[in-house]
Amino acid sequence: DADVTQTPRNRITKTGKRIMLECSQTKGHDRMYWYRQDPGLGLRLIYYSFDVKDINKGEISDGYSVSRQAQAKFSLSLESAIPNQTALYFCATQGDLGAQHFGDGTRLSIL
Amino acid sequence: GQQLNQSPQSMFIQEGEDVSMNCTSSSIFNTWLWYKQDPGEGPVLLIALYKAGELTSNGRLTAQFGITRKDSFLNISASIPSDVGIYFCAGLNSGYALNFGKGTSLLVTP
Numbered sequence: 001d002a003d004v005t006q007t008p009r010n011r012i013t014k015t016g017k018r019i020m021l022e023c024s025q026t027k028g029h030d031r032m033y034w035y036r037q038d039p040g041l042g043l044r045l046i047y048y049s050f051d052v053k054d055i056n057k058g059e060i061s062d063g064y065s066v067s068r069q070a071q072a073k074f075s076l077s078l079e080s081a082i083p084n085q086t087a088l089y090f091c092a093t094q095g096d097l098g099a100q101h102f103g104d105g106t107r108l109s110i111l
Numbered sequence: 112g113q114q115l116n117q118s119p120q121s122m123f124i125q126e127g128e129d130v131s132m133n134c135t136s137s138s139i140f141n142t143w144l145w146y147k148q149d150p151g152e153g154p155v156l157l158i159a160l161y162k163a164g165e166l167t168s169n170g171r172l173t174a175q176f177g178i179t180r181k182d183s184f185l186n187i188s189a190s191i192p193s194d195v196g197i198y199f200c201a202g203l204n205s206g207y208a209l210n211f212g213k214g215t216s217l218l219v220t221p
Contacts, residue, residue, distance in 0.1 A: 004153075031207060042199070042213040043154075050207070058208075090153050097161065098142045098203045102153035 003027045006091050006103035014111050019078040021106045023091030029101075031094035032074040034058075034066060036087040037105075043090065049074055081110045117200050117212030125220050130187040132215045134200030139180035140210075142203040145172075148214075149196045157198075158185070190219050 004025045013019055023032065034046040045058030047066040055066055063085060065077045078085055086109050092100040117134045124130060134143070142161055146154035158169050160176035160183060167174055173186045183202075187194055197216050201209040 040213065043211045045208060048207060092153075094207065097159065098209075099144055099156050099159045100201075100209055101156065102146075104151075104153045 004091060004093055004101055004103035006089075006106050008106060009104065010107045012109045012111065013081055015082055017081050017110075019081050019108065021076045021089055021091075021108070023074045023076070023103060024072050025074075025091075025093045026072065027093050027095070027101060028071075029093035029095055030071060032068070033092040033094065033100065034064075034074070034076045035090045035092065036060065036085075037090060038087050046076065046089075078108075083110050086110045115200060115202055115210050115212040117215055119215060120213070121216040121218070123218045123220070124190055126191060128190050130190055130194070130217060131184060132198060132200075133182060133184040134202070134212050135182040136202055136210070137181070138202075138204070140202035140204055141180070143174070143176050143183035144201040144203065144209070145174050145183070145185045146199040146201065147196050148199065154199055187217075190217075192219050192221055195219050 007022045030051045033048045035043045037043050044060050046064050049055050049068045052068050067075050089106045091103045094100045115134050115136050144159050145157045148154045158167050158174040163180045164178050165176040171188045197214040199214045200212040
C-alpha cells in the first residue's frame with residue numbers, strides 16, 4: 001500500500017463548485033504539504049501543516065483552504081473552483097531529515 | 112521561495128549514454144534532494160544529501176552536494192529506457208520548505 005494516498009486521482013468539475021481533495025498517510029509524519037504543479041512552473045506550495053493544530057499558508061494559498069483532521073489526514077478545498085485552478089495537485093509528508101514524500105497526485109480539471 | 116536554476120531543461124539521449132544534470136542557487140542549503148517523476152505519478156525521492164561535499168550513489172545514480180552548498184549535480188550512468196521522466200532538484204534550509212527546480216525532462220531512445 002502507498003504511504004501517501006490521495007483521492008480522487010482524477011476529477012472534472014464545473015466553475016463555481018466546491019471541491020475537496022483528500023490525503024492520508026501511514027508514514028507517521030507530523031508535517032504535511034499541498035502543492036500544485038503546472039507545466040513549466042514546477043511545484044508550488046499551497047498550504048502546509050506541522051501538526052493538527054498548526055496550519056500555514058504557502059506561496060499560492062488564495063482560493064484554497066485546508067483542514068488537518070488528524071495526524072494522518074490533510075484535505076485541500078477549493079471553495080468556488082475557477083478554470084485557472086486546473087492543475088495537478090500533490091500532497092506530501094516530511095520526515096525529520098527534511099525529505100518529502102509525495103502521493104500520486106490528483107488531476108483536477110475545471111470547466 | 113528561493114529560485115533554483117536547474118539545467119538542462121531537457122535531454123534527448125540514446126540508451127547506454129551517461130547523463131549529467133545540475134542545480135544551482137544563489138543561496139546556500141543544508142540539504143539537497145533529487146526526485147524523479149514518471150507521467151501520471153508523484154515525485155519519488157532518489158537521493159538525499161545532507162553534508163557539503165557528500166557524494167552518494169543509488170544504483171546507477173550518483174549525486175553530489177556542492178562544496179559551496181549552492182549547487183548539486185545528478186549523474187545517471189548507462190541510461191536505459193525506464194530512466195525516462197522528469198528529474199527535480201530541491202534544496203532545504205533550516206525549517207520546512209523545499210525549494211524546487213523546474214525539472215529536467217529526460218528522453219531515452221533504445
